[in-house]
Amino acid sequence: MDHLLQGGEAMVEVTTPIGQSHAITTMLIGTDRQNYLYFSMPDLSAYHRNQFFVEGYRLSINLISERGDGAMVHFDSKIEHMVLKPLQIFTVKLPNQILLHPLRHETRYPVDITAQIMAAKRQLDVQVRDLSIKGCSFSILPLAPQFASNQAVMLRVAHPYRAQHFLLSGLICNQRKMSANTVYGVKFDREGSRHSLELLKCLEFNGSLMVFSQPPATN
Structure with a gap:
């Protein structure tokens, strides 16, 4: 289980x-x-x-x-x-x-990445929970604006160690409750999949999650 x-x-x-x-x-x-x-x-x-x-x-x-x-x-x-x-x-x-x-034909990798998304004309912080080339899921807090099925969204992820951003665009395809939060599933469009592939190249497995690779130590 x-x-x-x-x-x-x-x-x-x-x-x-x-x-x-x-x-x-x-x-x-x-x-x-x-x-x-x-x-x-x-x-x-x-x-x-x-x-x-x-x-x-x-x-x-x-x-x-x-x-x-x-x-x-x-x-x-x-x-x-x-x-x-x-x-x-x-x-x-x-x-x-x-x-x-x-439920799907590809593996989603567990992540815990903060992203920004536009909703009701304001920017919200959300947590990306899992990620693949074709889609992701993200969670929002209970009082945040809600999203509708098939609504177009774009999640903006900033690389923590260099000046690079990833724009994960696509459509809301499902939603569910996780504790008090709402979790949404997103199916990426072509550009969203391209950016997701570039994002995945920047991640490494830490034993439980995929996280951003640390920059090499400098002497």
Whole structure:
């Protein structure tokens, strides 16, 4: 389960013993890496919570993994525990197997790069989370202006060690929630792909992320 990101949005469908189903969206809090996954309780009425969120009820879960090639992760399990105080969470037993449905045809490399983007006639700082030649994803803070599907955008990345900029232009192709932030996926146009290739040439792997290569030390 290392490919699942904490704070990621999860689509959950609960099925009762008499066949009633209820689909909701919630958030993956994390895992203990041994037995359980932890999810936040969705904002439900007391009636729906008592009707559908009961220990032992079966459920199916879909999550998005942005790592590597990206995939829709699907598995079936059941509600193991309900916790209502002090925090409202429910636990799900780790499945023996999961299904992965690829989302794209190339590998995205994990990065943590600050970029600037224009929105509502002002410049915003955003965090680029992953990058490939053909696209990227970036996150914005909760109160920032929102972007629409197919909206044209341009992310401006400044090289930290030399006077060079990279203009990653393209279209918004999807969005999702990650904790309180919104994460957008971008498909680059031709110029955006060209600049992304030049940017990737400036990066190196530090063991967990692709980062800008340090300039050689001078004596």
